[in-house]
Amino acid sequence: MISSFIRLQVDSLSQATQAVQAAAETNPALNQEISVLEFVFKGGFFLIPIALLLFYTLYVIFERYMFIKKASKIDSHLVSDIRTNLNAGNIDMALSVADRTGTAHSNVLREGILTIGRPIAEIESNMERAANIEVALMEKKLGHLGLIAGIAPTLGFIGTISGVIKIFYSISVTEDISIGNISGGLYEKMISSGAGLVVGIIAYSAYHLFNGKIDDFVLNMQRQVLEFVSIIQRPNYAGKTK
Template sequence: MFSFIQLQADTITNAASNVVIEKIAPNTEISTLGFLLKGGVWLIPIGILLFYTFYLIIERYLFVSKASKIDTLLMRDVRDNLNSGNLDLARSIAERNNTASGNIIKEGILVIGRPIVEIESNMDRAADIEIGEMEKHLGHLGLIAGIAPTLGFIGTISGVIKIFYSISVTENISIGNISGGLYEKMISSGAGLIVGIIAYSGYHLLNGKIDNFALKIQKQILEFVNIIQRS
């Protein structure tokens, strides 16, 4: 009798286990690409902005890094040649330097013999031109920092509108229907924010690098003017 009861208990336990197993949710894993594609068509312009952002950051960083190099030996060589009265060699040294600093010093050498104020003004204008070249297209990063999150927000809003329209037509207000559609549409907002943060960070990091160069070049202009005055 006890064995019969035990057998029935084991049978019921196995049946319950099978029911639990059958009710386990199916595998819902999804690839990263598949997850992103659920964000809708608004991810296309956001993706384009992302690639353009990376291109601008890399291109501008390489350009600014090369142009903003300050050769510590340049001023020494220019000073030695200016003190010996060899202006042509001093100008050649500045030209061969092939940096923004060399171009600015060259502009100062070209107007030696004129008033100090005019020499300094000429070098300041050359510095402004070089800095302007470094800042070229940086405004695009600032624009992307504002546009990308807005595009993501628009994508989310359009998705929410579609969800509520679907509810009004089908009268299906289940949590699964709402949350499923909503999380997909919020992907575009998250993607837009990420692109905006990258563009914003790149914009300010590059501007900081340019500001650092501007400070150093002003010191070099002052040093050049002092060399001319002493000469």
């Protein structure tokens, strides 16, 4: 009984294998292999602007990463060195310390040192404006990433819709409604949607990651501004007013 069942299963598997081989011989397209590059190129015209958006997105990500990394770098000894020189009454040396790194933090502290002698509210206001300028420099081109995150998927969707329209137009002309005709054209046009979504995800992720780094910079900058103000308000501060 068991041997008969096993023999029946083997015969069925053998017949199925022979059927697949016969179909492959009858339809050579089943034996064709397609490379990834050829597969992507089947996406149509709309892959060209999507590819351009991808290259620009990668450029902006690299450029902004290098800029923000350099600008938001924190010198752990910066505030303490400025405090030492201000307590000694040496404003010029404190300015030299602020200029040594060229980071966004040092630029904001430099603005505070230059306004020493004025009311505290004015010093804080000037430092806040300097910080806003640094933040604006960091946010430059980030809006492009946000725009690409919305445009790229839309272009891919338009490419797919245009492909579907062509498929149904072809069906209306040829009256060929075979599954192969529909699915063959449809999978090619959906490549543009997939490519657009990939580019959109990259741009969207980079946009929010960079904004997170900028938020961290703002938080650290606020701490340093408070620390700087507390330095010039201490009784042992020996700096001379202008």
